[in-house]
Amino acid sequence: MDLKESAQLTQFRAAVREWIQANLPSEIRTVDRTYDGIEESGLMGVWYQRLAEQGWLAYRWPKEHGGPGFSEPEQIVFMDECRQQGAPIPHGFGTSMIGPILMRFGSDWQKERFLPPIARHEERWCQGYSEPNAGSDLAGLQTRAELAPDREHLIVNGQKTWTSAAGQADWIFVLVRTDPDAPKHKGISFLLVDMKSEGISVRPIKQIDGKQGFYETFFDGVKVPIQNLVGTLNAGWGIAKSLLEHERLATGSNLGLGAYLERMRRIAAEYPQGGDPVLLDSEFRQTMSRLDMDSECLRYTRFRLETAVMQGRPPGHESSIFKLFQSELFQDACDLALETMGTDSLGFYDERLSADAYELPMRMLITRAMSIYSGSNEIQRNIIAKRVLGLPD
Numbered sequence: 001m002d003l004k005e006s007a008q009l010t011q012f013r014a015a016v017r018e019w020i021q022a023n024l025p026s027e028i029r030t031v032d033r034t035y036d037g038i039e040e041s042g043l044m045g046v047w048y049q050r051l052a053e054q055g056w057l058a059y060r061w062p063k064e065h066g067g068p069g070f071s072e073p074e075q076i077v078f079m080d081e082c083r084q085q086g087a088p089i090p091h092g093f094g095t096s097m098i099g100p101i102l103m104r105f106g107s108d109w110q111k112e113r114f115l116p117p118i119a120r121h122e123e124r125w126c127q128g129y130s131e132p133n134a135g136s137d138l139a140g141l142q143t144r145a146e147l148a149p150d151r152e153h154l155i156v157n158g159q160k161t162w163t164s165a166a167g168q169a170d171w172i173f174v175l176v177r178t179d180p181d182a183p184k185h186k187g188i189s190f191l192l193v194d195m196k197s198e199g200i201s202v203r204p205i206k207q208i209d210g211k212q213g214f215y216e217t218f219f220d221g222v223k224v225p226i227q228n229l230v231g232t233l234n235a236g237w238g239i240a241k242s243l244l245e246h247e248r249l250a251t252g253s254n255l256g257l258g259a260y261l262e263r264m265r266r267i268a269a270e271y272p273q274g275g276d277p278v279l280l281d282s283e284f285r286q287t288m289s290r291l292d293m294d295s296e297c298l299r300y301t302r303f304r305l306e307t308a309v310m311q312g313r314p315p316g317h318e319s320s321i322f323k324l325f326q327s328e329l330f331q332d333a334c335d336l337a338l339e340t341m342g343t344d345s346l347g348f349y350d351e352r353l354s355a356d357a358y359e360l361p362m363r364m365l366i367t368r369a370m371s372i373y374s375g376s377n378e379i380q381r382n383i384i385a386k387r388v389l390g391l392p393d
């Protein structure tokens with residue numbers, strides 16, 4: 001990737017900046033995301049709606065599917081400007097996960113039916129992968145789908161769990177077992193299911209921070225038209241893995257980390273009140289410098305993979321590297337924040353605290369989830385060892 005900027009790109013950058021400044025709700029600039037059904041609710045929903053109206057929500061997508069058709073350098077500049085303006089870079093189950101999968105594996109009907117409403121922020125998606133007994137061992141999933149006697153439908157029975165944002169979603173992409181007698185990776189199919197279908201119910205799971213970001217999802221005789229099958233019957237595992245690569249690329253974005261480190265610096269200049277600020281402490285400065293350098297290294301390493309994806313290649317197993325290092329860096333940064341704030345960090349539930357003091361410890365809680373979701377970090381280490389470094393089992 002050529003990081004030098006042409007005059008045309010500089011002009012593009014100025015236009016993006018101006019638009020963000022005019023359209024980003026100011027509250028979002030100061031408040032990091034916490035895990036409450038994530039990006040598509042509340043003020044974040046307003047931001048996403050404005051992006052959609054501008055045609056920028058699915059900023060990586062080509063025009064034919066409802067995206068802006070940005071060139072590769074424009075995509076980078078767009079992300080960079082979002083970061084510099086404190087604007088959340090849009091991503092979600094629709095734009096970052098099922099969208100790219102349908103472009104690659106979907107039928108013409110599926111592309112036409114599902115992609116434009118995602119880009120317009122009219123239909124929201126959730127992910128039905130994990131089950132009570134199938135998390136890391138995802139291929140062990142038990143939710144069944146059987147061909148109905150009319151051969152036009154599949155009938156789904158079973159349970160998913162940890163389904164983020166299921167309570168707000170219009171559609172769910174689900175992995176189902178369609179051949180129980182085949183080896184476990186070979187009897188799985190990939191289905192698109194309307195959340196309003198008869199037989200689907202959801203139950204919220206309460207989180208440690210009191211919010212409800214994810215749900216248990218139950219399927220009781222749910223009838224799904226066969227045209228909602230992505231790819232062919234029993235060939236869902238390859239599609240499922242490809243989606244995970246896109247997911248890890250999105251969750252491994254280090255852009256939120258840069259903003260968090262900025263906020264850390266501001267906090268360290270204020271703490272402790274009335275004494276020498278922590279910012280002057282040599283131990284703090286050393287840790288902060290390491291975090292800054294690691295964050296920058298990750299950002300530049302990421303450009304290599306971004307280039308491949310923008311050129312239409314799948315992210316590949318390397319996306320695990322970003323997910324793994326990003327989550328661990330974030331956890332280290334949060335530990336430093338808690339040390340800096342001392343006992344004030346125990347007041348995370350107290351909204352009378354300043355936005356910073358409230359938000360930093362809240363972040364600590366979500367970073368614990370980061371090393372679990374999108375596949376746990378132990379699993380990412382296994383993937384990197386086997387698939388990237390080629391080490392033996």
Ligand SMILES: Cc1cc2nc3c(=O)[nH]c(=O)nc-3n(C[C@H](O)[C@H](O)[C@H](O)COP(=O)(O)OP(=O)(O)OC[C@H]3O[C@@H](n4cnc5c(N)ncnc54)[C@H](O)[C@@H]3O)c2cc1C
Nearest residue numbers: 127128129130135136162163164369372373374375376378
């Ligand atoms: C905030 C959040 C949101 C989520 N959202 C969704 C969602 O929208 N949709 C969805 O389908 N799922 C979602 N998940 C579920 C997530 O994908 C799983 O939690 C994850 O894959 C781990 O599975 P598990 O919880 O069953 O843990 P387990 O698989 O039971 O693992 C338990 C522990 O054992 C370790 N372990 C297991 N196998 C191995 C191995 N082979 N080698 C080394 N260590 C191993 C794991 O690393 C982990 O530490 C979400 C999870 C979180 C935390």
